[in-house]
Amino acid sequence: MDKTKKKRKRLIFRSAVLVLLLGLVAFAVIGNLSKDNAVVAEGEEAPNFQLKQFGTNGKTMSLEDLEGKGVMLNFWATYCKPCEAEMPYMQKLYPKYKDKGVEIVGVNLDATKMIVNKFIDEYDLTFPNLHDEGGQVMDLYNVGQIPSTYFINEDGVVVEKVVGPLTLEKLDSYLQQIQPKG
Amino acid sequence: MNRIKCECGHVNPEGTVLCEACGKPVEGNQHIDGNEKDKLLNMRYEGSARRSKTYNRNLVDKTWNFFSSVKVGVWLIVITLIASSLGTIFPQEMYIPPGADPATHYEEQYGLAGQIYYQLGFHNLYSSLWYMLLIALIGVSLVICSIDRVVPLHRALKKQKPKRHHTFLKRQRLFSQTEGDVDIEKFISRLKKQRYRVTRQDDSILAEKGRFSRWGPYVNHIGLIIFLLGALLRFIPAMYVDDFVWVREGETVVIPSTHGEYYVKNKNFILETYNEKENERFQAALQQEAAPVPSNYQTNAVIYKRTDPRVVGAEPELEPINEAEIRVNEPAKFNGFALYQSSFQQNEFTKMSFKLHETGNEEKVLGEFTIDLTSPKTEYELDSGARVVIDQYYPEYYLDNGEPRSKSKYPKNPAFVFYVYPPGEEKPEISFAGIGMNIDATGENDYKLNLAGFDTRDVTGLTVKKDYTLPFLGIGGLIFMIGVIQGMYWNHRRIWLQKSKDKVWIAGHTNKNWYGIKRDIEKVIEGTGIEMPEDQQQLKG
Numbered sequence: 030m031d032k033t034k035k036k037r038k039r040l041i042f043r044s045a046v047l048v049l050l051l052g053l054v055a056f057a058v059i060g061n062l063s064k065d066n067a068v069v070a071e072g073e074e075a076p077n078f079q080l081k082q083f084g085t086n087g088k089t090m091s092l093e094d095l096e097g098k099g100v101m102l103n104f105w106a107t108y109c110k111p112c113e114a115e116m117p118y119m120q121k122l123y124p125k126y127k128d129k130g131v132e133i134v135g136v137n138l139d140a141t142k143m144i145v146n147k148f149i150d151e152y153d154l155t156f157p158n159l160h161d162e163g164g165q166v167m168d169l170y171n172v173g174q175i176p177s178t179y180f181i182n183e184d185g186v187v188v189e190k191v192v193g194p195l196t197l198e199k200l201d202s203y204l205q206q207i208q209p210k211g
Numbered sequence: 212m213n214r215i216k217c218e219c220g221h222v223n224p225e226g227t228v229l230c231e232a233c234g235k236p237v238e239g240n241q242h243i244d245g246n247e248k249d250k251l252l253n254m255r256y257e258g259s260a261r262r263s264k265t266y267n268r269n270l271v272d273k274t275w276n277f278f279s280s281v282k283v284g285v286w287l288i289v290i291t292l293i294a295s296s297l298g299t300i301f302p303q304e305m306y307i308p309p310g311a312d313p314a315t316h317y318e319e320q321y322g323l324a325g326q327i328y329y330q331l332g333f334h335n336l337y338s339s340l341w342y343m344l345l346i347a348l349i350g351v352s353l354v355i356c357s358i359d360r361v362v363p364l365h366r367a368l369k370k371q372k373p374k375r376h377h378t379f380l381k382r383q384r385l386f387s388q389t390e391g392d393v394d395i396e397k398f399i400s401r402l403k404k405q406r407y408r409v410t411r412q413d414d415s416i417l418a419e420k421g422r423f424s425r426w427g428p429y430v431n432h433i434g435l436i437i438f439l440l441g442a443l444l445r446f447i448p449a450m451y452v453d454d455f456v457w458v459r460e461g462e463t464v465v466i467p468s469t470h471g472e473y474y475v476k477n478k479n480f481i482l483e484t485y486n487e488k489e490n491e492r493f494q495a496a497l498q499q500e501a502a503p504v505p506s507n508y509q510t511n512a513v514i515y516k517r518t519d520p521r522v523v524g525a526e527p528e529l530e531p532i533n534e535a536e537i538r539v540n541e542p543a544k545f546n547g548f549a550l551y552q553s554s555f556q557q558n559e560f561t562k563m564s565f566k567l568h569e570t571g572n573e574e575k576v577l578g579e580f581t582i583d584l585t586s587p588k589t590e591y592e593l594d595s596g597a598r599v600v601i602d603q604y605y606p607e608y609y610l611d612n613g614e615p616r617s618k619s620k621y622p623k624n625p626a627f628v629f630y631v632y633p634p635g636e637e638k639p640e641i642s643f644a645g646i647g648m649n650i651d652a653t654g655e656n657d658y659k660l661n662l663a664g665f666d667t668r669d670v671t672g673l674t675v676k677k678d679y680t681l682p683f684l685g686i687g688g689l690i691f692m693i694g695v696i697q698g699m700y701w702n703h704r705r706i707w708l709q710k711s712k713d714k715v716w717i718a719g720h721t722n723k724n725w726y727g728i729k730r731d732i733e734k735v736i737e738g739t740g741i742e743m744p745e746d747q748q749q750l751k752g
């Protein structure tokens with residue numbers, strides 16, 4: 030009787046210690062893995078922000094303004110060559126998807142407005158481009174490399190995060206994914 | 212569970228090597244500590260039953276026993292050491308040049324070895340999953356090994372009796388047999404003088420000192436575990452932040468990792484150098500240096516707290532909370548955060564002035580204008596009626612396959628394509644001008660733009676730190692050291708004496724410093740008639 034009791038006690042003690050240690054290890058591993066892509070991951074809600082829009086004399090736009098629409102957020106800069114390469118694709122698909130309730134929004138990371146305005150004119154960009162002058166939205170979305178593109182559905186959830194340049198075909202298929210239903 | 216009853220009457224748990232009470236070797240268990248007949252006894256853990264070596268019933272027990280093995284622990288440490296050294300062969304990812312793509316960088320720099328290094332993930336070793344797991348497993352092994360040894364050891368030391376089995380005594384390293392009469396009372400009083408704790412049971416005596424030294428390794432492990440916990444807490448942003456921000460003179464930027472709550476303004480960055488005249492003491496040393504030796508890196512900063520409801524990106528309302536002079540080792544502190552001076556860049560361009568004059572005649576000036584490089588205007592009207600339009604602006608100009616481009620948004624090497632409209636003219640002349648460059652594309656320009664002056668500013672690099680894990684690391688380290696001292700500077704010494712009709716046996720054991728216990732014994736047996744024990748290990752070896 031005494032023996033089985035003792036054995037049970039030992040089993041409970043060992044299990045408790047192992048569970049505790051396993052918990053700590055899991056915490057460390059998850060903590061470390063999520064450190065690198067900390068803030069906005071696929072499947073998470075895209076955090077709100079508010080920035081000034083180019084070509085509007087300082088009018089601001091926020092992500093909340095686009096509620097109910099699919100939103101493609103493209104982080105770019107004029108000095109970034111691959112960003113420049115994908116601009117025509119975005120412009121090409123923009124009118125088609127705008128009608129279907131998808132908004133393409135560029136978040137520009139340049140310092141000088143003049144350079145960006147010239148760039149927008151040169152490529153005839155008609156989708157809204159916002160100025161993230163202090164890099165705050167970039168920080169919020171933890172964008173490391175540009176171009177980086179977030180595809181957000183009508184519920185405000187990030188469906189896809191693409192780091193690096195997009196082809197026309199890929200862009201088209203991602204945009205289809207965030208097209209509002211109904 | 213088979214308990215083992217010793218002939219002295221004590222019931223030992225299964226796996227016991229030496230009876231907890233009298234020390235008699237338990238038959239059938241001697242292989243555990245490698246005790247051979249007639250040889251000295253292995254006194255490791257007092258011959259107590261390490262449970263790990265006995266039960267192996269279910270998964271929990273099996274896991275437990277795996278980690279309880281010191282062999283496993285040592286292997287984990289060896290593997291970790293080897294892995295850690297592999298990580299130093301080539302630079303880690305965070306140290307390769309910024310902007311370099313690790314996928315190609317390692318191969319380009321180090322060839323095939325570099326590619327293998329990258330593909331096996333050694334370029335990011337110290338935060339890789341498997342490396343973390345190795346460290347974690349060492350932690351687990353540490354905890355379980357300690358629990359599994361400290362409990363039986365404690366029990367064995369508590370239960371030991373002065374009266375020991377004759378084989379236990381005979382097979383100690385220090386042992387002697389004296390025939391005839393000896394002065395036991397003198398022996399005891401001498402022992403007490405040497406600060407031994409003496410217990411007596413009939414004609415058996417146990418003298419012991421420094422037992423607490425045996426807990427040293429476990430105290431040490433507790434310290435290590437607290438240290439590891441502290442390191443774990445660094446994954447919680449509320450406990451630990453390590454970030455970095457560049458701030459240009461005159462600019463106010465958000466401090467990263469503060470959730471947009473705090474901002475910092477760089478009022479001025481100061482770099483001072485030692486002056487030979489003012490610092491005569493250092494004159495000789497300073498003359499040996501080719502470049503000026505910096506004496507101070509300083510940022511005069513203002514820290515602001517954001518007061519309006521935070522929407523990231525929107526213009527903030529700021530309230531200054533701290534005005535500070537940040538120097539190396541003198542951080543600015545606010546709400547648990549500290550800003551440290553850690554880097555700088557000098558002489559970034561802020562303004563450039565150009566003078567327009569006739570080609571070949573610098574006296575004929577048509578006017579001057581200044582461009583603010585962070586927000587240039589598109590058009591500048593000069594006094595003479597001439598107009599200069601900026602067609603292109605490259606903040607950090609370089610030639611990319613013959614095509615001008617900018618490397619970044621920072622005006623480190625500004626260059627412009629200007630359209631110059633002379634007074635009254637509708638057709639512009641095209642000029643390309645930058646630092647040390649002035650190109651007339653057509654070679655037919657009647658007017659030339661000359662750089663007339665420029666302003667620069669410095670950029671300060673501040674490290675953002677928050678660390679609430681330091682107390683854990685400090686206390687862990689302290690306990691670790693206490694454990695080391697406890698185990699290193701004290702010895703657990705025991706002397707047994709047993710008297711039978713015509714013989715007296717004396718045996719001695721210590722966990723370290725055999726010379727010390729021999730001197731103790733020499734002192735306590737002086738004049739008692741007891742024979743000095745022989746070192747049986749030395750005799751055989």
